[in-house]
Amino acid sequence: MKKMALFLLSMAITVVFAGCSFTANSEKDDTLTIAWLPNESGADLGEARDEIGKLIEEKTGKKVEHQTTTDYIVAIEAIANGNADMAFLGAQGYIEAHNKNEKVLPLAVPSGESGTLEDAVYYSWLAVQKEHADEYKNGGEFAIDNIQGKRFSFVSNSSTSGFKVPSTGITDYFSAKEEFKSLTAEDLLEGGEDKFFSEV
Numbered sequence: 113m114k115k116m117a118l119f120l121l122s123m124a125i126t127v128v129f130a131g132c133s134f135t136a137n138s139e140k141d142d143t144l145t146i147a148w149l150p151n152e153s154g155a156d157l158g159e160a161r162d163e164i165g166k167l168i169e170e171k172t173g174k175k176v177e178h179q180t181t182t183d184y185i186v187a188i189e190a191i192a193n194g195n196a197d198m199a200f201l202g203a204q205g206y207i208e209a210h211n212k213n214e215k216v217l218p219l220a221v222p223s224g225e226s227g228t229l230e231d232a233v234y235y236s237w238l239a240v241q242k243e244h245a246d247e248y249k250n251g252g253e254f255a256i257d258n259i260q261g262k263r264f265s266f267v268s269n270s271s272t273s274g275f276k277v278p279s280t281g282i283t284d285y286f287s288a289k290e291e292f293k294s295l296t297a298e299d300l301l302e303g304g305e306d307k308f309f310s311e312v
Contacts, residue, residue: 153180202272
């Protein structure tokens, strides 16, 4: 129960877009299909998905079916090509789905304390093993200067918090230095001796 409550709370806080795509098929029948991102597709979150489905069924009068996925791209494609009617997506996923199908539109977005998008914020962070944390300090503060040349892992290149936000932060920070002035997000996806990261 605690895990379900945390999942529902995280959905309320971190969901950037709920994309909704109504196709000819969904208008004809009484079923809504929700595509779930990989981090929401695990068996341990089945009860939470069912509770969300029940709420949607109560409000729409339609039956809800859940489509779990193992890849962000699968969920994005499902909503974009009409195989799913709804999906809880981050900003990057929404943009990709909308670019593929203009009928995919935001249904709900989180707001800031003002109740508007003006102060709505999105958090992403880099994590290191605790025993190596001091290697990433500059004085008494943590800094990303020492990530260059290290082994690095992104969640998925179609994830907002797992790629878009951190890669933008990394490229913005390092491209201010002459050595990395032409660094792009795509450069961060491949590791190697002459690459930004040693391994990705």
